[in-house]
Amino acid sequence: MASPDYDLIIIGAGPAGMAAAAEAGQRGLRCALLDEQEEAGGQIYRAIGRTPLANEAILGEDYYHGRALLEAVEQAGVDFRPGTTVWGVEDDLSLYVSRRGVSQRLRTRRLLVATGAQERPVPFPGWTLPGVMTGGAAQILLKSSAMAPPGPIVLAGSGPLLLLIAAQLARAGVTVEALLDTTPRSNWRRAARHLAGALRNPRLLAKGLGLLREIRRAGIPHLKGVESLEAQCGDGERLTQVRYRQAGQWHETPCQTLLVHQGVVPNVQLTRALELEHDWDEAQQCWRPRLDAWGETSRSGIFVAGDSGGIAGAMAAEQSGRLSALAIAEQLDYIAASARDRLASPLRQRLAPQLAIRPFLDVLYQPARRFLVPEDDTIVCRCEEVTAGELRRIADAGCRGPNQAKAFCRAGMGPCQGRLCGLTVSQVIADQCGEPVDAVGYYHIRPPIKPLSLGELASLNDPDTPTRN
Amino acid sequence: MPNASPFERLPCRPQATVTVFVEDTPIEVSQHDSAAAAVLAAGLLPSRTTPASEAPRAPYCLMGVCFECLIEIDGAPNQQGCMIPVREGMRIRRQCGARDMHGEDHHGVA
Numbered sequence: 001m002a003s004p005d006y007d008l009i010i011i012g013a014g015p016a017g018m019a020a021a022a023e024a025g026q027r028g029l030r031c032a033l034l035d036e037q038e039e040a041g042g043q044i045y046r047a048i049g050r051t052p053l054a055n056e057a058i059l060g061e062d063y064y065h066g067r068a069l070l071e072a073v074e075q076a077g078v079d080f081r082p083g084t085t086v087w088g089v090e091d092d093l094s095l096y097v098s099r100r101g102v103s104q105r106l107r108t109r110r111l112l113v114a115t116g117a118q119e120r121p122v123p124f125p126g127w128t129l130p131g132v133m134t135g136g137a138a139q140i141l142l143k144s145s146a147m148a149p150p151g152p153i154v155l156a157g158s159g160p161l162l163l164l165i166a167a168q169l170a171r172a173g174v175t176v177e178a179l180l181d182t183t184p185r186s187n188w189r190r191a192a193r194h195l196a197g198a199l200r201n202p203r204l205l206a207k208g209l210g211l212l213r214e215i216r217r218a219g220i221p222h223l224k225g226v227e228s229l230e231a232q233c234g235d236g237e238r239l240t241q242v243r244y245r246q247a248g249q250w251h252e253t254p255c256q257t258l259l260v261h262q263g264v265v266p267n268v269q270l271t272r273a274l275e276l277e278h279d280w281d282e283a284q285q286c287w288r289p290r291l292d293a294w295g296e297t298s299r300s301g302i303f304v305a306g307d308s309g310g311i312a313g314a315m316a317a318e319q320s321g322r323l324s325a326l327a328i329a330e331q332l333d334y335i336a337a338s339a340r341d342r343l344a345s346p347l348r349q350r351l352a353p354q355l356a357i358r359p360f361l362d363v364l365y366q367p368a369r370r371f372l373v374p375e376d377d378t379i380v381c382r383c384e385e386v387t388a389g390e391l392r393r394i395a396d397a398g399c400r401g402p403n404q405a406k407a408f409c410r411a412g413m414g415p416c417q418g419r420l421c422g423l424t425v426s427q428v429i430a431d432q433c434g435e436p437v438d439a440v441g442y443y444h445i446r447p448p449i450k451p452l453s454l455g456e457l458a459s460l461n462d463p464d465t466p467t468r469n
Numbered sequence: 470m471p472n473a474s475p476f477e478r479l480p481c482r483p484q485a486t487v488t489v490f491v492e493d494t495p496i497e498v499s500q501h502d503s504a505a506a507a508v509l510a511a512g513l514l515p516s517r518t519t520p521a522s523e524a525p526r527a528p529y530c531l532m533g534v535c536f537e538c539l540i541e542i543d544g545a546p547n548q549q550g551c552m553i554p555v556r557e558g559m560r561i562r563r564q565c566g567a568r569d570m571h572g573e574d575h576h577g578v579a
Contacts, residue, residue: 050501053482137529149476
């Protein structure tokens with residue numbers, strides 16, 4: 001076999017991937033940084049190199065922190081490959097990648113997965129209607145296109161990002177009719193037990209309180225304890241009204257854009273396809289790959305950094321990306337173990353407060369049960385239009401997990417390949433069978449992990465030659 | 470024809486624009502916009518109907534996860550609109566029901 005093209009390939013150019021690339025480049029590794037998007041930044045620093053928004057106050061200083069990371073990557077001498085989708089990985093860490101319909105194979109000695117987070121699926125009646133989008137989607141449009149959705153706009157859900165989006169829209173002069181907060185009231189009492197940890201990150205706490213103040217000053221009605229949510233369609237084509245229940249009473253409000261959010265979860269599509277060990281995280285209600293202190297997974301040579309290894313936020317992602325890069329540099333004899341440990345020490349110090357506040361945030365913003373295991377008539381798998389009731393029916397008929405569910409009802413068989421229903425399908429089946437979620441498991445994810453034209457796949461007969469369909 | 474309320478453009482720094490056609494209606498967008506952003510700027514909601522029940526859908530996550538933004542671009546169906554940057558003269562169309570399996574060479578596998 002020819003020598004590998006790279007010492008390290010990093011998949012994902014968000015905060016973890018960018019920081020890891022900067023560190024690896026600085027230590028002399030031959031490193032490639034891949035991203036599906038045309039620009040580095042990930043979702044948090046989306047379009048950081050060129051955001052069109054004239055008013056920098058809208059996104060706030062934490063967003064523009066990404067500029068420093070981008071500069072560090074540009075100076076590190078790494079091979080940045082934007083617009084590149086990874087659709088398969090072989091046992092020897094060969095990657096199959098596609099760019100603009102052309103596939104090729106890249107070889108590497110080490111692999112770092114930094115594919116970040118996705119928004120947690122938030123199934124509720126009507127969530128498939130045009131006009132319902134995720135809060136993250138609205139933020140991406142702000143960052144990359146300076147675009148705001150048409151009003152009347154309602155925000156609904158739970159979590160710090162929802163508050164941030166409300167504040168950002170208000171700063172942009174966009175009217176938000178209401179913020180429907182579905183955070184269960186009982187979460188506050190449970191979260192209070194973790195306040196000591198949260199106090200170790202006063203900056204983030206202050207930011208959260210600041211957002212709440214901004215929302216109040218902007219005059220956005222912040223309705224707490226919202227128990228139920230429905231998107232309704234009056235014209236047969238798109239959202240026209242939101243219905244919600246608060247303190248037992250149903251209310252209706254006209255709405256053209258409903259932005260929903262229930263926190264973020266690790267994007268496990270690639271780590272699952274790599275057949276890495278994953279554990280169910282009860283506090284965060286999601287799967288996370290099993291990692292050691294350097295981010296190395298159950299398969300030696302494969303590392304995970306940032307939110308794809310467990311939600312801890314962008315500042316933590318940066319530190320964990322650098323930690324993995326240092327461990328890889330040591331494994332490949334670019335630095336000594338003593339240097340690795342010396343360089344890691346300040347990174348771990350910066351990481352500690354980011355991790356210390358997590359138990360508080362995880363408990364406080366744990367989604368209400370109805371968004372984790374929705375009612376029977378709610379669609380769970382959007383692609384194949386499978387409802388929670390159908391999943392319960394097949395569970396009663398003997399279906400014991402998500403992979404069987406594919407055969408029973410096609411859940412997870414559509415173009416998104418289970419990305420948006422996987423968590424809910426596992427949780428609904430577990431709930432119905434009275435089993436823990438980790439006993440029920442998750443979809444087997446198999447390559448190609450992104451849809452690929454057959455022409456492109458078929459023409460990949462010589463893995464060393466780039467091919468075109 | 471695009472018929473829903475379009476997304477609104479906030480004050481921008483100077484940036485290059487391109488003209489794309491959404492259901493044959495020309496619209497000027499930023500050269501960095503995704504095809505899905507152009508769909509929203511044009512007010513094309515729904516932007517597709519589902520193969521299973523022809524239910525109306527539109528871009529949902531805009532980060533490559535949900536595949537709700539599948540549209541027809543320059544005659545090729547099943548294009549993930551949020552992942553594809555616009556190009557001058559790009560022709561974007563609503564995708565209705567199951568894609569046509571005949572007479573074109575862009576058969577996707579999922």
